Amino acid sequence: MGFFSHFMAAVSDHKTGTELPAGARLIDVRTHSEFISGHIEGAINLPLDRFNHDIHQVIPDKSTPVILYCRSGARSGHALSVMHQLGYTQVFNGGSVGSLALRVKKEIKRGV
DSSP: OOHHHHHHHHHHGGGTTOOOOTTOEEEEOSOHHHHHHOEETTOEEOOHHHHHHHHHHHOOSTTSOEEEEESSSHHHHHHHHHHHHTTOOSEEEEEEHHHHHHHHTOOEEOOO
16 A cells, blocks of 8 residues: 555544544644644644654553544544554544544543
8 A cells, every 4th residue: 555545544544433442542643732722631742743753752662552633634644654654553543633532522621
C-alpha cells in the first residue's frame, strides 16, 4: 500500500465504528492553542509538528493502546501512519475531538 493510500485509509478508520480499546492513551495532535480551546479530559497534547520527535518519550511501549484525534481526523490519520511506520501496534484514529468525546463518553475541557 502506498503512502497516500495508507494515509487515506487511516483517515477513514474513525468512520468504521471499530471498537476502541478501553483505557487507551488519548493523544491530541492539534496545536497547543487548539488543545487549550477544548480537549478530551485526560488527553495528552502532542502537536503534529513535534510528533515524530516526541512520540517515543510520550509512549515508550510500542504495544500501548493509543487513540489519536484532531479537529477532523486528517492530522490524526497522518500521526497514525507515522506510529505504524515506527512499529506501534495498537493505534487508532479517533477522528474529531467532538465525535471521539462522545464515543469515549468523556467531557471536553478548556485550558491546560
